[in-house]
Amino acid sequence: MLIGEVARRSGVSARMLRHYESLGLVRPSGRTGSGYREYSGEDIRRIFHIESLRSLGLPLREIGRALDDPDFAPSALVGDLIRQTRQRIAAEMELLTRLRRIDAAEPADWRDVLQAVAFLQALGSKSADARQRAALSSAEEVPVPVEALVEAVLRETEPNVAGALRWALARSGDGGTALLAEGLGSAAAEVRKRAVQALAEMPGGAATDRLRDALPDPDAAVRGYAALALGTRGVADAIPTLVDMIAEGRNDTDAADALSVLASDATAADQIATRLVGRLAHDTTGAPARVRLTQALADIPGPTASGALMELSHDGDRAVALTAMYLLRLRDAH
Structure with a gap:
C-alpha cells in the first residue's frame, strides 16, 4: 500500500x-x-x-x-504515564487557580496583571520575609486576589507574617469573610484557629456572625479567640466561654478585660456577675480558679457583683475572702 x-x-x-x-x-x-x-x-x-x-x-x-x-513491561509504562498525567493535571489546576485569582482581582491593565502574578508568587515563597513583603504590598494599591490571601492566612505559621496577612485581608474588604468561614469547617484545629484570628480583625456583622459560629468549637483555643473577639464587639453570647477561660486559667486576664467591656451594659453586667458567682459555687472549681473568678468581679458594676463580693469577703478560703475585701474597699473608694 x-x-x-x-x-x-x-x-x-x-x-x-x-x-x-x-x-x-x-x-x-x-x-x-x-x-x-x-x-x-x-x-x-x-x-x-x-x-x-x-x-x-x-x-x-x-x-x-x-x-x-x-x-x-507494559505495567511500568502505564504506571509512569499515570504519574506523569497526574503531574500535568496538578500543574494545570495550579495554573487555572492562578488565572482565576488574577481575574477575580479585576486587573485594569497588564501592569496590574504582572503585579498580581508577582504577588501570588511571593505569597507562595519559602521565604517568610518575601511573604510578609507581599502582604504589606497590598497597601500600595496592588490588585489583591482575596482567595489567595485567605489561603495564605489559613496556612501561615510564622506569627509576624500571619499578622501582616491578616492586616492585608482586613483591608481588602469583606470578600474574605465567607472564605474564612469555610476555614472554620476544617478538620485541623490550627486552621480553625487561624480562621478565627483573621475573622476577629475583619469588620462588619458578617464576621461577627461567623465568630458566633466558632463558640461551640471543640478546641479550647478556637473558642477562646472567638469569645475574646466577640467580647470586644459587645456580643453577650461570649460570656459563658469567657467565664470558662477565667476558671480554667486560659488567657484569663484578656477574658476578664473582655467581660469588663461587656459589663458596660447593665443587663450584661448582671448576667456576668451571676455566672461568675455560679462558677465560684461549683463543686469542681478549685482554689486558684475561685481567686481568679473573684478578681474578675472587680470591673463588673452593679448590685449583683457588689453583693457577691460582700458574701465572698466571708468565704472560708482566706485568699478569696481577702481578695473580695480588697475589691470592696476599691469600690467604696470610687
Missing part, C-alpha cells in the same frame, strides 16, 4: 508518516519499481500501535523503545 493510501486509511498524514520513518519508528517494508514507499500489513499494524500509544501521552522515542524491546 502506498503512502497516500496509508494516510487516508489510518488518518495519519503523509508528513507524519515520513517523520515516523526518520525516527526509525516504522519503515516501509518495500519500494515500488518507481521508488515509492510501499507499506505491508505489518507496517500498517505498527502504525496503529504507534497511534494508540501516542493517545496515551507517550513520547515518540519512548514508543519506539516500547515496541522494539521484548522485555519492556
Whole structure:
C-alpha cells in the first residue's frame, strides 16, 4: 500500500508518516519499481500501535523503545504515564487557580496583571520575609486576589507574617469573610484557629456572625479567640466561654478585660456577675480558679457583683475572702 493510501486509511498524514520513518519508528517494508514507499500489513499494524500509544501521552522515542524491546513491561509504562498525567493535571489546576485569582482581582491593565502574578508568587515563597513583603504590598494599591490571601492566612505559621496577612485581608474588604468561614469547617484545629484570628480583625456583622459560629468549637483555643473577639464587639453570647477561660486559667486576664467591656451594659453586667458567682459555687472549681473568678468581679458594676463580693469577703478560703475585701474597699473608694 502506498503512502497516500496509508494516510487516508489510518488518518495519519503523509508528513507524519515520513517523520515516523526518520525516527526509525516504522519503515516501509518495500519500494515500488518507481521508488515509492510501499507499506505491508505489518507496517500498517505498527502504525496503529504507534497511534494508540501516542493517545496515551507517550513520547515518540519512548514508543519506539516500547515496541522494539521484548522485555519492556507494559505495567511500568502505564504506571509512569499515570504519574506523569497526574503531574500535568496538578500543574494545570495550579495554573487555572492562578488565572482565576488574577481575574477575580479585576486587573485594569497588564501592569496590574504582572503585579498580581508577582504577588501570588511571593505569597507562595519559602521565604517568610518575601511573604510578609507581599502582604504589606497590598497597601500600595496592588490588585489583591482575596482567595489567595485567605489561603495564605489559613496556612501561615510564622506569627509576624500571619499578622501582616491578616492586616492585608482586613483591608481588602469583606470578600474574605465567607472564605474564612469555610476555614472554620476544617478538620485541623490550627486552621480553625487561624480562621478565627483573621475573622476577629475583619469588620462588619458578617464576621461577627461567623465568630458566633466558632463558640461551640471543640478546641479550647478556637473558642477562646472567638469569645475574646466577640467580647470586644459587645456580643453577650461570649460570656459563658469567657467565664470558662477565667476558671480554667486560659488567657484569663484578656477574658476578664473582655467581660469588663461587656459589663458596660447593665443587663450584661448582671448576667456576668451571676455566672461568675455560679462558677465560684461549683463543686469542681478549685482554689486558684475561685481567686481568679473573684478578681474578675472587680470591673463588673452593679448590685449583683457588689453583693457577691460582700458574701465572698466571708468565704472560708482566706485568699478569696481577702481578695473580695480588697475589691470592696476599691469600690467604696470610687
